[in-house]
Amino acid sequence: MISNTVTLFRMGLVLPLFILLAMSGPGWIALALYLGSGLLDVVDGKIARGLGESSALGAMLDLVADRLLTLAAVAGLLVHGDLGLLAACAAVILVARCNIVASFGEALAARAALTASPLESVKIIASFAGLGLAMMPLARVPGTQIALAPVAETVIVLAAALTLVTLIGYTRQAVRALAG
Incomplete structure (x- = not known):
């Protein structure tokens, strides 16, 4: 399923986002990863609905990806002391x-x-x-x-x-x- 592949790719952006924020703090690259992941969240949903790929697995992966993104952003900002x-x-x-x-x-x-x-x-x-x-x-x-x-x-x-x-x-x- 294409939509699940997009979601898995989005999940792959989480660790680099956390590392960038934790090591370097706020920056344009971290922001690009964060916004890119958010954009891919919209894209994977549109793909799933457009291609009839909606599934329980896809919904679960989407929720996990959303939560991991929030966790990576918050944890990275906290570790670097930016809040x-x-x-x-x-x-x-x-x-x-x-x-x-x-x-x-x-x-x-x-x-x-x-x-x-x-x-x-x-x-x-x-x-x-x-x-x-x-x-x-x-x-x-x-x-x-x-x-x-x-x-x-x-x-x-x-x-x-x-x-x-x-x-x-x-x-x-x-x-x-x-x-x-």
């Missing part, structure tokens, strides 16, 4: 949420599926944008007076807040399904 304390805590929330929701899915098995909140898309965009901004070299953007670090950290904190809100919804759904 302030509040943003570091927020970034850990982003990673922990993935494990909690996956655990809910395991616990529920075939009993019920978790329904995504409308905020989920906003949270995903904020998380991707915040981590992407954090990977940009922290020098001022040419021609502006905007320092990127505080903007990136603010967006990461916003993503974590949205994550907590959506996590409450997932928790309620899981508790209802497990209790019933």
Whole structure:
């Protein structure tokens, strides 16, 4: 399946991204790997739907690739010391949420599926944008007076807040399904 091959290639970008961020910190190459992986996430989904290759395996690989990308970005930025304390805590929330929701899915098995909140898309965009901004070299953007670090950290904190809100919804759904 072509779409699964694209997803596996995307997974292959995770380790180089982590190494670059951990060793060198934010930079254009790390940002290119991160954005490229995000673009390939869109591409593999379009390929799967367009070629009728949608499958349980492909969906699982896509989720794993998404979670590995977030983990690599957060871990690399943390190891290099590029996030302030509040943003570091927020970034850990982003990673922990993935494990909690996956655990809910395991616990529920075939009993019920978790329904995504409308905020989920906003949270995903904020998380991707915040981590992407954090990977940009922290020098001022040419021609502006905007320092990127505080903007990136603010967006990461916003993503974590949205994550907590959506996590409450997932928790309620899981508790209802497990209790019933």
